[in-house]
Amino acid sequence: MSRTLDTRPARDGFRMPAEFEPHDGCWLLWPERTDNWRLGAKPAQAAFVQVAAAIAASEPVTVGVSQRQYANARSALPPAVRVVELSSNDCWMRDVGPTFVVDARGRRRGVDWRFNAWGGLEGGLYWPWDLDDAVAQKVCEIEGADRYRAPCVLEGGAIHADGQGTLLTTEECLLNPNRNPGLTREEIERLLADHLGIETVIWLGRGVYRDETDGHVDNLACFAAPGVVCLTWTDDRSDPQYEISRDAHERLASARDARGRRFEIHKLVQPGPLYMTDEEAAGVDHVDGTEPRRGGNRLAGSYVNFYVANRHVVMPLLDRKRDARAAAVLKRAFPKREVVGVPAREILLGGGNIHCITQQVPRPRELRSGRAAPRRRR
Numbered sequence: 001m002s003r004t005l006d007t008r009p010a011r012d013g014f015r016m017p018a019e020f021e022p023h024d025g026c027w028l029l030w031p032e033r034t035d036n037w038r039l040g041a042k043p044a045q046a047a048f049v050q051v052a053a054a055i056a057a058s059e060p061v062t063v064g065v066s067q068r069q070y071a072n073a074r075s076a077l078p079p080a081v082r083v084v085e086l087s088s089n090d091c092w093m094r095d096v097g098p099t100f101v102v103d104a105r106g107r108r109r110g111v112d113w114r115f116n117a118w119g120g121l122e123g124g125l126y127w128p129w130d131l132d133d134a135v136a137q138k139v140c141e142i143e144g145a146d147r148y149r150a151p152c153v154l155e156g157g158a159i160h161a162d163g164q165g166t167l168l169t170t171e172e173c174l175l176n177p178n179r180n181p182g183l184t185r186e187e188i189e190r191l192l193a194d195h196l197g198i199e200t201v202i203w204l205g206r207g208v209y210r211d212e213t214d215g216h217v218d219n220l221a222c223f224a225a226p227g228v229v230c231l232t233w234t235d236d237r238s239d240p241q242y243e244i245s246r247d248a249h250e251r252l253a254s255a256r257d258a259r260g261r262r263f264e265i266h267k268l269v270q271p272g273p274l275y276m277t278d279e280e281a282a283g284v285d286h287v288d289g290t291e292p293r294r295g296g297n298r299l300a301g302s303y304v305n306f307y308v309a310n311r312h313v314v315m316p317l318l319d320r321k322r323d324a325r326a327a328a329v330l331k332r333a334f335p336k337r338e339v340v341g342v343p344a345r346e347i348l349l350g351g352g353n354i355h356c357i358t359q360q361v362p363r364p365r366e367l368r369s370g371r372a373a374p375r376r377r378r
Contacts, residue, residue, distance in 0.1 A: 002141045005109070005148050006192040014101040014109055018163030018223055019308045020334075023362040025060040026309065029091035029357070030073045030104030030329055032066065035126075035290050036090060036350050038283030047346040048091075051080050051307075051314060051354055060310035062142075064088060064135070071139050084142065084371040089117070089132040092352060094218065095155035097359035101146065101196065106366035110145045111195050112136035113154040118213050119178035119279060120153075125212060125351070126290055137261060143361060152191050153179045157216035157356055161193070162223040165199035165258030167192060172206045172215030179214075200258040204248045208232060208270075209240045211300040218355045219302045221248060224266065224333035227257055232302045233267035241270055266333045268326055271301040271319035280349055288305030292347075305353035306330065307360075313337050316353045 009015075028048060031037045037044040052061050056078060064086030065073040074083045088096065095118075098110030115133045117124035140147040160168040173179070174188055183191070185203075192198045207215025221231045229252055234241050252263045278295030286292045303326040306315040313334050317323045323341060330339045347353050 002144060003146045005146055007148070007149055009101045009109065010109060010194050010197045010354060013103040013105070013167055014107075015103070015163070015165075016101050016161040016167075017362045018161055018226075018359055020223070020225060021163055022365070023310055023360045025062060025361040026055050026307070027093050027097055027359045027361065028061065028063045029086070029088050029093045029096075030063055030069055031091040031350065032069050033090050033196065033210070034285040035287040036284065038280055038293075038349060043346040044350055045073070045183050046195065046236055047342070047344060048357065049078075051343045051344075051347075051357065052081050054257065054312065054314045054342050055309050055358070056080050056312040057340075062245045064093070064139075067081075071138040080129060082291060086135065086138055087131045088135050089126065089129050092132075092157075092356050093135070093359045094157045094356045095213075096132040096135040096157065098140050098145070098147065099159075099196070100360070100362050101157055102364040104360055104366070106364045108143075108145050108362065108364040110136060110140040110143070110147045111150055112140065112147050113150045113156070114152060115155065116153050116179070118155065119176070122178040123214070124178070125353050140358075148195065150191070150195055152183065152188070155211060155216065156359060157352070159196070160217050160222045161196060161198065162226050162257060164226050165197065166202065166223075167196065167198045167200070167215050168202050168208050168221055168229070170204045170215045170217050172218065173213065175215070176214050197259075200256075202255050202257070204251055205285075206244045206247070208300045208302050209244060210298045212351050216356075219300060219353070220244075221252070222304055222355075227258070227261040227262045228266070228333060228366040230266045230268050230304050230330070232270050232304045234270050239273065241273075247346045266329050268303045268329050269322055271303065271322050271326075272299070273278070274299040274318065274348070275300040276349060300347050300351075302353070303330070305355045307354050307358045308337070309333070311337060313339045314354055315339060315341050316347070317341040318348065
């Protein structure tokens with residue numbers, strides 16, 4: 001049973017754990033929109049299957065699928081992956097799913113942010129988005145987690161936490177007037193503190209160049225450990241990404257986390273730059289009211305958009321010239337995990353990558369007695 005609570009998580013003793021803390025599982029949604037995914041979404045579905053299989057080697061995986069695609073997804077996905085019927089407008093589980101929070105008593109609850117398709121009627125990517133806005137509640141019901149319905153618009157890809165009171169985000173996204181136009185920076189920080197147990201917010205400037213989410217931080221920078229950050233990078237001064245990444249590096253270098261630590265920064269070279277081909281664009285259906293995909297459009301490719309599973313780091317393979325270099329950096333940042341690469345251009349063509357399509361279910365731990373809460377079985 002899942003209850004909707006009218007209190008605030010931090011006041012109830014809950015915090016957002018880091019992605020590198022233990023998980024009980026991971027959620028994805030199944031792609032099928034033909035106005036976003038080319039060739040009837042078949043290439044994207046194949047990529048999602050590979051991502052799900054890679055994560056399932058570390059932890060249980062659940063994929064939410066529409067009724068009309070259920071049989072197709074069930075036959076394509078590995079038997080160990082749980083498939084549930086779940087309606088959605090698209091498949092960005094990071095942004096529409098719940099942000100799970102935990103407490104020292106071994107409990108897990110979900111924060112259900114309001115969703116408006118990355119900007120609503122003032123720059124959003126599609127309409128309607130009502131099914132997406134209902135996903136978090138349904139996931140909480142299935143997981144048996146009580147839910148907090150947050151009073152603000154926020155996507156999971158817009159935030160990244162270290163589990164010890166520090167959060168990364170970007171001004172480009174959270175201060176965008178198409179999200180919460182009536183809220184100041186200070187009011188947004190208070191909402192983050194109230195809902196995630198955050199003490200310190202590190203504000204970066206812009207996100208990755210041409211990121212259609214208005215600069216989600218999970219495509220730019222993320223925590224690999226407390227005090228350790230991975231940052232997308234280029235040494236090409238003529239590339240628009242250079243100034244964005246340099247500014248982020250300067251802000252991180254001058255900042256302190258909630259425990260007073262300086263940041264160790266791992267620079268992850270960007271792939272490419274990468275561009276959509278005419279053939280790829282031609283495979284996407286054009287629908288009135290949505291921005292058409294066009295050949296020659298620059299893609300917001302980033303190796304930072306990876307998923308940290310219990311025993312693996314599942315990273316996108318995007319550029320044969322730079323994949324190995326990025327994997328080596330990730331191995332240094334995550335020395336106790338195996339780095340696994342998955343071909344992910346098809347996900348990038350849809351506007352995001354591996355981190356964007358996943359949402360972890362953290363494992364609550366009883367801290368006072370030292371006993372871990374029971375794990376969910378496959």
